[in-house]
Amino acid sequence: MVNLTIDNRPVTVEDGATILDAARQLNIRIPTLCYLDLHELKMVNKVASCRICSVEVAGRHNLAPACATPVAEGMEVTTNSRRVLFTRRRLLELILSNHPFNCLICAKSTDCELQALAWEFGINTKRYHGEETSFPIDKTSGALKRDPDKCIMCRRCETMCNEVQTVGALTAYGRGFNVIVGPAEMKPFVDSNCTYCGQCVSVCPTAALTGHGYIQETWNAIFDPTKTVVVQVAPAIRATIGEEFGIAPGTPVTGKLVAGLRRLGFDAVFDTTFGADLTIVEEANEIIQRLTTGERLPILTSCCPSWINFIEYQFPNLKYMPSTCKSPQQMTGTIAKTYYAQKIGVKPEDIVVVAVMPCIAKKYEARRPEHETNGVRDVDYSITTRELAKMLKEGGIDLRFMDEEEFDNPLGESTGAGVIFGATGGVLEAALRTVYEKVTGKELTNVDFTAVRGLTDVREAVIDLGGRQLRVAAGSGLGNARKILENVEKGTSQYDVIEIMACPGGCINGGGQPYTRDRLDMIQLRTQALYSIDARSAIRKSHENPSVIKLYEEFLGEPGGHKAHELLHTEY
Amino acid sequence: MPRVNPKPQERVLPPETYAELDAFIAALHLDREDERRKESLIQVLHKAQHLFGFLPEEVQLHIADAFAINHAEVSGVISFYNYFTTTPKGKYQINVCLGTACYVNGAEKVLQEFEHILGIRSGQVTEDGKFSIESLRCVGACGLAPVVTINDRVYGKVQPGKVQEILEHYLVEASGEEAPVHA
Numbered sequence: 001m002v003n004l005t006i007d008n009r010p011v012t013v014e015d016g017a018t019i020l021d022a023a024r025q026l027n028i029r030i031p032t033l034c035y036l037d038l039h040e041l042k043m044v045n046k047v048a049s050c051r052i053c054s055v056e057v058a059g060r061h062n063l064a065p066a067c068a069t070p071v072a073e074g075m076e077v078t079t080n081s082r083r084v085l086f087t088r089r090r091l092l093e094l095i096l097s098n099h100p101f102n103c104l105i106c107a108k109s110t111d112c113e114l115q116a117l118a119w120e121f122g123i124n125t126k127r128y129h130g131e132e133t134s135f136p137i138d139k140t141s142g143a144l145k146r147d148p149d150k151c152i153m154c155r156r157c158e159t160m161c162n163e164v165q166t167v168g169a170l171t172a173y174g175r176g177f178n179v180i181v182g183p184a185e186m187k188p189f190v191d192s193n194c195t196y197c198g199q200c201v202s203v204c205p206t207a208a209l210t211g212h213g214y215i216q217e218t219w220n221a222i223f224d225p226t227k228t229v230v231v232q233v234a235p236a237i238r239a240t241i242g243e244e245f246g247i248a249p250g251t252p253v254t255g256k257l258v259a260g261l262r263r264l265g266f267d268a269v270f271d272t273t274f275g276a277d278l279t280i281v282e283e284a285n286e287i288i289q290r291l292t293t294g295e296r297l298p299i300l301t302s303c304c305p306s307w308i309n310f311i312e313y314q315f316p317n318l319k320y321m322p323s324t325c326k327s328p329q330q331m332t333g334t335i336a337k338t339y340y341a342q343k344i345g346v347k348p349e350d351i352v353v354v355a356v357m358p359c360i361a362k363k364y365e366a367r368r369p370e371h372e373t374n375g376v377r378d379v380d381y382s383i384t385t386r387e388l389a390k391m392l393k394e395g396g397i398d399l400r401f402m403d404e405e406e407f408d409n410p411l412g413e414s415t416g417a418g419v420i421f422g423a424t425g426g427v428l429e430a431a432l433r434t435v436y437e438k439v440t441g442k443e444l445t446n447v448d449f450t451a452v453r454g455l456t457d458v459r460e461a462v463i464d465l466g467g468r469q470l471r472v473a474a475g476s477g478l479g480n481a482r483k484i485l486e487n488v489e490k491g492t493s494q495y496d497v498i499e500i501m502a503c504p505g506g507c508i509n510g511g512g513q514p515y516t517r518d519r520l521d522m523i524q525l526r527t528q529a530l531y532s533i534d535a536r537s538a539i540r541k542s543h544e545n546p547s548v549i550k551l552y553e554e555f556l557g558e559p560g561g562h563k564a565h566e567l568l569h570t571e572y
Numbered sequence: 573m574p575r576v577n578p579k580p581q582e583r584v585l586p587p588e589t590y591a592e593l594d595a596f597i598a599a600l601h602l603d604r605e606d607e608r609r610k611e612s613l614i615q616v617l618h619k620a621q622h623l624f625g626f627l628p629e630e631v632q633l634h635i636a637d638a639f640a641i642n643h644a645e646v647s648g649v650i651s652f653y654n655y656f657t658t659t660p661k662g663k664y665q666i667n668v669c670l671g672t673a674c675y676v677n678g679a680e681k682v683l684q685e686f687e688h689i690l691g692i693r694s695g696q697v698t699e700d701g702k703f704s705i706e707s708l709r710c711v712g713a714c715g716l717a718p719v720v721t722i723n724d725r726v727y728g729k730v731q732p733g734k735v736q737e738i739l740e741h742y743l744v745e746a747s748g749e750e751a752p753v754h755a
Contacts (some may be wrong), residue, residue: 168642173651184647185629185658193643 004075018046019055019066019077030055030079031088031117033095034154035067036203038164040455040520041477041504045159045203050152051091052117055079063087089121095152097128098177099206106150108207111515114152115206135180140188142212143196143364148180151208157181157200164504165478167310169194181208195309197478197502198360198511211360211512214381215391221352221380222265228344229352231266232332232411233257235273236358236422236507237385239529243514243522244389245399250525252533255404260397261356262405268340271407272355273414275332276421276430278551279303280542282568283325284434285559287497291439291468296320298488298495301427303327305365306502310478312572315485324569326378328421329355329362330371333378334567336411339555343410348376355382358422358510361502370570384512413547416537417447423527424476424506425452425459428499432463432472433541435497440466447540453531455505455523458484460495472497477504583630589623590634597638604640613639613649617656626660654708662697662704664742669719671710678731679718683707685732686720689739703742 001012006023013022023030034050036043046067054063058076063084066077078084096118103109135148153172158181161170169192173180183192201209221229242253261269283301290299302308302322311318326334333355337348355362359382365371366379383391392399406412417433420426429449436444451461458475473495475484481500487493503509508526509516516522534540542548556564583590596619602609616638620631627650629643636643650656668674668683683705687693690703697704713719716728720738727738 162642162644168644171642171644171648171651173648175652175654184632184642184644 002071002073002075004071004073004077006077007079013071017071019057019064019069019071019075020053022071023055023066023077023079028079030066031120032067033113033117033152033205034156036154036156036159037518038203038520041164043159043164045154045156047155049154050095052088054084054087054091056081056084089123092117092121092123093127096123096126097130098132099152100132100149101126106207107145107210107213108150112207113205113517131177133178133180138182138188139212140190141194141196141364142367143360144189144194144198144201145210145212146182146189147208147210148182149208150206151181152206153179153181154205155181156203156205157209160199160203163479165195165197165199165502166482167193167195167197167314167478170200193313195306195313195478195502196361196364196511197306199503201360201511202509202513202515211384211387212363213387214363214383215387217381218354218383218387218391221354224352227350227352228267228346229265229354230268230270230336230340231261231354231356232270232272232275232329232336233261233356234329234358234362234422234507235276235419235426235530236510236513236526237356237388238419238533239422239508239526240358240513241385241389242399244386245392247400249522250529252529253399254533255406256399256402258407259402259405260392260399263397263402264391264395266354268408268411270332270336270411271414271418272328272332272357273418273421274411274545274547275328275330275335276303276418276427277415277542277545277548278331278335278568279325279328280417280427280430280434281548281552281559282331282564283323284431284438284543286323286325287431287435288438289560291470291496298498299323301431301497301499303421303427304361304501304507305359305368306361307478307481307500308572309361309364310481310502311485314482315489318485318489319572322572324571326371326568326570327362327365328418329357329365329382330378330570331568332411333366333371334373335551337373337376337378338567339551340411342555348374352380353378355379356385356388357382358385358507358513359503360384360511362512373567385510386512386514389514410547410550413545415542415545416534416540417542418545419533419537420530422507422530423453424455424501424504425449425474425499426506426530427501428452428472428474428497430542431497431499432470434543435470436463436465437541437543439468442466444541452499455527470497471495472499474499476501476506478502585624585628585630593620593623593631593634594638597635602639609639610641610645613641613646614653617646617650621656626657628658632658660697660701661706663702664704664722666703666705667711667721668694668705668707669709669711669713669717669721670707671714671717673714674710674718677717681732682718682720682730682735685735686739689735703739 003012011022011026030053033052036045048065048068053066055066056078057064138146158170161167173186238252238254242251258269300322333353336353337351341348362382366382371378417430432449433447452459452474457480460473463470505523509523600612632646636646694705694707718730720727720730
């Protein structure tokens with residue numbers, strides 16, 4: 001243990017702790033900018049490039065960056081002297097000297113860490129004027145938007161992309177004033193190996209990396225009298241969007257959200273959870289087929305488009321493994337423009353499907369060329385939780401004061417199994433509930449497969465299917481996905497079914513969700529919200545969803561049958 | 573351990589040059605599990621540029637693969653050093669030193685004269701691929717300022733009036749004669 005004083009207050013911390021750690025123990029707030037500690041994800045970004053956390057250490061002639069300076073016995077630290085405060089402000093002003101001052105029209109306004117610091121420091125003028133960088137904005141992917149002029153070189157995105165996700169799509173390119181962060185050879189994202197997981201967006205302190213917005217397109221569709229505009233909301237949205245309206249994290253707001261969407265002017269409010277149940281029915285059928293033949297095992301879940309991109313780019317030899325099922329977003333879109341269109345007597349081309357997703361990659365998935373039926377896009381626009389919150393606010397809708405309403409049918413009925421898709425392990429658990437009953441012919445009394453839940457890197461379980469031992473695993477975060485796949489390749493892991501979600505924790509921590517910064521406890525609360533909805537649900541098995549059963553009877557035929565295959569499956 | 577993006581990349585550079593590079597890399601005995609392997613990256617990039625003349629994407633991907641690192645990382649390192657180039661240079665690479673000593677002795681006018689005669693700007697290559705011009709900072713021969721290097725040859729005390737004469741030696745390609753060393 002090490003003893004030191006900070007602002008004349010004694011504190012004892014562990015060896016190897018930094019001044020910042022020690023200050024936090026005393027509840028002394030040292031401002032930070034580039035620093036980001038996501039230790040649960042094994043990510044700590046402390047490149048000490050911004051120096052905003054500078055403090056005075058007695059006996060040291062220059063100021064020390066608190067985030068990267070280890071404590072020493074007897075150290076005397078001052079965090080708010082005249083010299084410290086003036087230096088910090090000057091440093092910030094230097095960062096701002098090469099930063100656009102267009103906060104009013106910036107996508108990150110009010111969510112920007114640089115803006116918050118400027119406000120906190122009382123910056124009221126642009127003190128330093130000099131050369132300013134001017135790089136083009138990259139919007140090529142239709143999913144991620146990169147605006148290098150707003151980059152402050154904190155390198156959080158690089159750490160996230162290269163170390164946590166192990167995608168390796170980002171690098172610092174060039175040198176000195178002209179350095180810029182982006183894909184290899186400064187190619188546009190669309191030509192890179194970026195998977196669009198959006199975790200770089202989650203950690204970017206400014207608007208250098210944001211999602212590609214489709215708010216205006218969505219408004220235009222809503223106000224177009226010739227279009228029937230259908231909205232679908234992903235399972236994870238109900239556990240997070242409340243945060244944008246000051247509702248306590250972890251509070252499910254399903255009914256209020258439905259009411260809000262209806263007030264916004266959507267003609268039908270559907271639930272992607274319905275598509276999740278449909279996915280499970282198709283995927284369970286596929287799992288059982290592959291188990292029976294013993295071919296193409298293990299089977300990998302295919303709901304996460306970022307994960308699909310990852311396997312396509314980095315493990316192309318394993319492309320036969322993922323389930324051929326489309327994701328719930330795409331299934332819901334397809335069914336809305338076929339079955340539902342027939343039911344209401346509207347031509348598919350006159351239906352616009354807007355998907356509200358916790359995700360950046362879903363924007364890309366919606367645009368993949370194969371995702372159309374008879375020349376009509378399955379999903380027209382995919383917007384994030386954050387974008388929907390903005391639309392609700394613009395539309396004068398405050399979720400806190402909404403009465404609870406029900407989803408429209410038939411694509412609004414869902415089960416508890418579909419809802420837990422939003423948390424890591426959820427898809428696997430939902431699949432197990434159905435696979436168990438289909439294989440054994442027995443009723444599953446305890447539907448909770450708690451072994452596959454949680455935020456640990458990789459969870460494993462062996463499920464007894466009446467003699468056949470089913471070996472399953474679930475992991476989230478692409479770094480963990482890589483470990484799982486490498487072990488599968490080497491043959492050191494023998495699994496039958498594997499679920500992978502690209503974002504650590506699953507969709508509740510997706511790249512399109514309200515920003516949580518370093519508050520990983522919020523991920524836990526969001527996860528609990530989804531499991532609480534499941535626990536309270538009357539129906540908790542996807543294959544018992546009455547609307548899904550009816551869909552097969554009236555339209556699709558058999559799970560895995562010809563029509564189901566044509567509409568609900570894809571290839572990689 | 574990250575892998576490179578395996579999107580198929582069409583190779584156009586000669587396989588025998590790749591073989592030469594591979595032999596060089598093999599001699600380094602890189603351990604793909606050892607973080608320290610990256611310490612050899614710059615050395616290999618040097619060799620590759622020497623062999624190919626430049627470091628286009630196909631060479632970068634090849635090297636990334638050999639090191640089991642991401643293409644982005646290789647690209648980032650190349651972008652940091654002025655010495656590395658991703659576009660082909662001319663057969664004769666003209667480097668005009670703009671270091672302090674050369675600069676005050678009129679190196680800028682020398683550079684302009686090269687640019688004027690060849691009709692290209694610094695950083696460009698002539699259409700026939702024969703000449704390229706770059707500027708650099710100090711070659712450590714300040715006594716000879718202003719200094720120009722063309723491939724491995726050094727020209728000292730170069731004045732704008734001498735530029736035409738220097739270039740003419742290289743233009744007489746068929747003669748097979750080596751250009752004379754000045755200074």
